[in-house]
Amino acid sequence: xxxxxxxxxxxxxxxxxxxxxxxxxxxxxxxxxxxxxxxxxxxxxxxxxxxxxxxxxxxxxxxxxxxxxxxxxxxx
Numbered sequence: 001x002x003x004x005x006x007x008x009x010x011x012x013x014x015x016x017x018x019x020x021x022x023x024x025x026x027x028x029x030x031x032x033x034x035x036x037x038x039x040x041x042x043x044x045x046x047x048x049x050x051x052x053x054x055x056x057x058x059x060x061x062x063x064x065x066x067x068x069x070x071x072x073x074x075x076x
Contacts, residue, residue, distance in 0.1 A: 006046075009039045033070055037063040 013035035020028035044059030 005042050006039065009035055030070060033066060037066045
């Protein structure tokens with residue numbers, strides 16, 4: 001189940017990234033960053049379930065950092 005989620009989120013993020021680069025659309029770039037945060041979260045869950053707690057927590061931290069930076073960018 002997690003493998004399917006990783007592949008689908010990766011494909012969606014890649015398509016949106018290429019599309020946002022061609023159109024120079026900032027909203028699409030924000031959506032891509034949210035998909036990357038979701039992908040980091042899924043990979044973090046998978047790492048924690050396979051008893052790699054440090055890498056799982058680092059991935060969760062990276063996803064949280066990405067979401068906080070985007071939240072601050074929107075507020076400013």
